[in-house]
Amino acid sequence: MRIGFDNDKYLKMQSEHIKERITKFDNKLYLEFGGKLFDDFHASRVLPGFEPDSKLKMLLQLKDQAEIVIVISAEDIESNKIRGDYGITYDMDVLRLVDAFQGIGLYVGSICITKYSGQAGADQFINKLATLGIKSYKHYKIPGYPSDIERIVSDDGYGRNEYIETERPLVVITAPGPGSGKMATCLSQLYHEHKRGVKAGYAKFETFPIWNLPLKHPVNMAYEAATADLNDVNMIDPFHLEAYGETTVNYNRDVEIFPVLNAMFEQILGESPYKSPTDMGVNMAGNCIIDDDACCQASNQEIIRRYYTCLCDLKRGKDCKEDKLKLELIMKQAGLTVENRAVVSAALEREEVTGHPAASIELPDGKIVTGKTTDLLGASAAVLLNSLKELAGIDHKLHLVSPEAISPIQKVKTGYLGSRNPRLHTDEILIALSISAVTDPNAMLALEQIPKLRGCEAHSSVLLSSVDEQTFKKLGLRLTCDAKYEESGKMYHKH
Numbered sequence: 001m002r003i004g005f006d007n008d009k010y011l012k013m014q015s016e017h018i019k020e021r022i023t024k025f026d027n028k029l030y031l032e033f034g035g036k037l038f039d040d041f042h043a044s045r046v047l048p049g050f051e052p053d054s055k056l057k058m059l060l061q062l063k064d065q066a067e068i069v070i071v072i073s074a075e076d077i078e079s080n081k082i083r084g085d086y087g088i089t090y091d092m093d094v095l096r097l098v099d100a101f102q103g104i105g106l107y108v109g110s111i112c113i114t115k116y117s118g119q120a121g122a123d124q125f126i127n128k129l130a131t132l133g134i135k136s137y138k139h140y141k142i143p144g145y146p147s148d149i150e151r152i153v154s155d156d157g158y159g160r161n162e163y164i165e166t167e168r169p170l171v172v173i174t175a176p177g178p179g180s181g182k183m184a185t186c187l188s189q190l191y192h193e194h195k196r197g198v199k200a201g202y203a204k205f206e207t208f209p210i211w212n213l214p215l216k217h218p219v220n221m222a223y224e225a226a227t228a229d230l231n232d233v234n235m236i237d238p239f240h241l242e243a244y245g246e247t248t249v250n251y252n253r254d255v256e257i258f259p260v261l262n263a264m265f266e267q268i269l270g271e272s273p274y275k276s277p278t279d280m281g282v283n284m285a286g287n288c289i290i291d292d293d294a295c296c297q298a299s300n301q302e303i304i305r306r307y308y309t310c311l312c313d314l315k316r317g318k319d320c321k322e323d324k325l326k327l328e329l330i331m332k333q334a335g336l337t338v339e340n341r342a343v344v345s346a347a348l349e350r351e352e353v354t355g356h357p358a359a360s361i362e363l364p365d366g367k368i369v370t371g372k373t374t375d376l377l378g379a380s381a382a383v384l385l386n387s388l389k390e391l392a393g394i395d396h397k398l399h400l401v402s403p404e405a406i407s408p409i410q411k412v413k414t415g416y417l418g419s420r421n422p423r424l425h426t427d428e429i430l431i432a433l434s435i436s437a438v439t440d441p442n443a444m445l446a447l448e449q450i451p452k453l454r455g456c457e458a459h460s461s462v463l464l465s466s467v468d469e470q471t472f473k474k475l476g477l478r479l480t481c482d483a484k485y486e487e488s489g490k491m492y493h494k495h
Contacts, residue, residue: 001364001455004294005049005285013284015061018203021282022065022169024273025201028193030186031282033174034206038100043207045478046222046299047285048455055207059106059172066170067109068101070094071180074115074122083176091125093176098134109166110135114181117141137162139181139188146184146260153267158191178230187261190268201273202265204254204280209234211248211278212286218299218334220249225306225330228323240276248278301457301478303327303334304341308480312463315483341480343459346370348482351461357486359383361477362457363390373423376406380460380468381429384475387456388433391449392442400443401432426471453477462486 022029035043037055044052051057059066076090083093094111101108111129113122116138129136139161144151151157164185171189173182186202193200208223220234237250239258254277261280265272274280289295307327313320331337338344343360346368350358356373359380363369369390371383389396406424409432413419424432430450436443454476463481464472472479 001048002291002294003049004289004291004298005047006288006290007049007051007054010050010054010285010288011058011061013287014058014282017282017284018058018062018170018205019065021201021203026199027169028171028198028200029169030171030173030189030200030202032182032186032202032204033172034178034182034204035208037174038097040207042222042226042302043285046219046295046302047289048294048298049290050285055205056104060104062170063106065168066172067107067166067168068172068174069110069112069164069166069185070097070108071112071114071173071175071182071185072125073180074113074117074119076176076180077113077125078119078121080121081177090176090180091121095132097174097176107168108134109168109171110137110164112137112139112164112181112185114139114185115141135165137164139185146257149260149263149267153191153264158188159195161188161192163192164189183257183261187264187268190265194268199269202280203282205282207283207285209249209251210286211237211250211281211283213249213289215249216333218296218303221330221334222299222302222306223251225303225327228306228310228326228330229320237276237278240278243275243279248276250277250281254280300334300336300340303330304336304338305478305480307331307338308483311483312481315463315485341457341459342368343457344480344482347459347461357460357462359460360458361387361453363387364452364456376403376410376423377429378421378423378425378468379462380426380464380472381424383458384426384453385429385433385446387453388446388449391452392445394442394446398442400440400446401429401436405432405436425465425467427467430471450475 018031039052040055041052044050072090072094081090083090086093098108111134113126113136116122117140126136142152142157146152173185175182190200190202209220213220215234215236224232224234233252234249235252235255237248237255240246240248258277262272310320310324310327314324343362346360347358347370350360350370350372354372357379358370358372360368360370361383367390369383369387371379371386373379374382385400386396389400409424409428410422414422433443433447437447456477458472458477458479460481463483463485469479
């Protein structure tokens with residue numbers, strides 16, 4: 001668990017670079033902000049040392065200059081599109097983002113509804129925003145977008161959109177998810193600003209792929225694995241290579257759209273300020289890697305984790321066969337197999353010995369602890385308890401929660417709550433351990449080890465219940481599972 005990324009250097013360098021970009025225009029920069037502003041756990045996994053809220057902290061260094069515009073597509077509102085990690089609709093996530101930004105002192109100026117064409121759901125959301133005192137603006141679908149540049153960059157295209165009134169030099173355009181219309185919103189604003197005599201600029205902030213790492217660097221390949229479902233492909237930026245003779249990495253969508261963007265810049269500004277997609281970016285993450293090998297190892301684990309996630313999704317009925325093929329190709333290109341993930345073989349070996357599901361956790365010192373299925377505990381609960389004992393230096397033969405204390409919990413589960421499985425889940429064993437800690441110093445010592453589990457690798461030999469999956473996630477464990485159910489003959493499985 002070596003640190004591979006200098007987070008303090010990143011915060012300073014990134015904010016300074018954005019300030020510098022603002023000055024290159026008429027003290028007005030529209031910054032398209034890709035990826036997650038809150039809780040960027042992918043970045044923290046592949047760049048050990050990168051804090052999940054680093055991008056947010058960076059923006060806080062610019063908070064007196066910055067305002068945020070949140071963009072949401074009317075089509076996503078109408079279809080009730082769900083944000084997978086939070087399980088809420090995109091329109092509800094906009095309100096969550098407003099609260100979150102304002103709660104830490106960042107100014108949210110307004111909400112922009114893109115691809116608007118009179119959708120009833122969008123109108124309801126606009127009315128809701130009005131009752132909450134939040135300004136909103138409508139941007140319309142433009143026929144021929146993005147190829148009909150003459151029409152797009154005209155009063156009949158961007159000119160129809162409502163001009164978003166902003167107050168500060170840095171306008172951060174963000175959204176609940178991809179495809180919301182962030183770039184189109186930025187370009188529409190450039191059009192309106194230049195009609196008003198303001199020579200505003202545009203830049204793009206994307207952490208991945210990292211432009212100044214090699215194309216097949218594990219960090220960049222891990223990004224491809226993470227976006228397998230979006231068909232994103234990393235590629236050499238041909239425009240940058242031609243303009244500067246320098247090899248940089250971008251991804252297919254930005255490279256493909258650049259000629260169109262360049263033509264739009266020329267139409268709006270008279271000339272384009274950029275010679276390549278790489279020029280548009282402001283990402284400094286690649287300059288803050290301090291241990292390349294640590295980042296490579298972390299990224300290789302991420303690739304394997306993404307592969308296991310896809311296998312489990314397939315088992316649960318999700319249509320992601322194409323994703324699986326792409327991930328297999330990435331694994332092959334990276335020279336990886338599942339054997340490169342030590343916790344996998346440890347869990348499977350324990351399962352083979354016991355004849356029942358097993359689980360394993362790799363602790364910060366590299367030691368791997370396993371857990372087996374028993375009459376009292378599921379394998380996930382057992383490995384969690386065993387890991388805390390190991391971290392606390394407690395004899396594994398010692399009971400931290402007595403069998404007599406577990407028995408009434410099982411009775412409540414099966415007798416009153418209708419559960420068929422009497423064994424304790426991970427959340428239940430942690431609660432039981434907390435109760436024991438009131439009178440048992442060893443149980444208290446074990447509880448105090450919980451923070452040390454964050455960032456540890458874990459594997460289960462079977463698919464876990466949603467309860468166990470969520471507990472592992474909340475503890476910060478990086479879980480993979482074999483794509484099989486504990487009860488293989490069943491047609492229905494409760495997740």
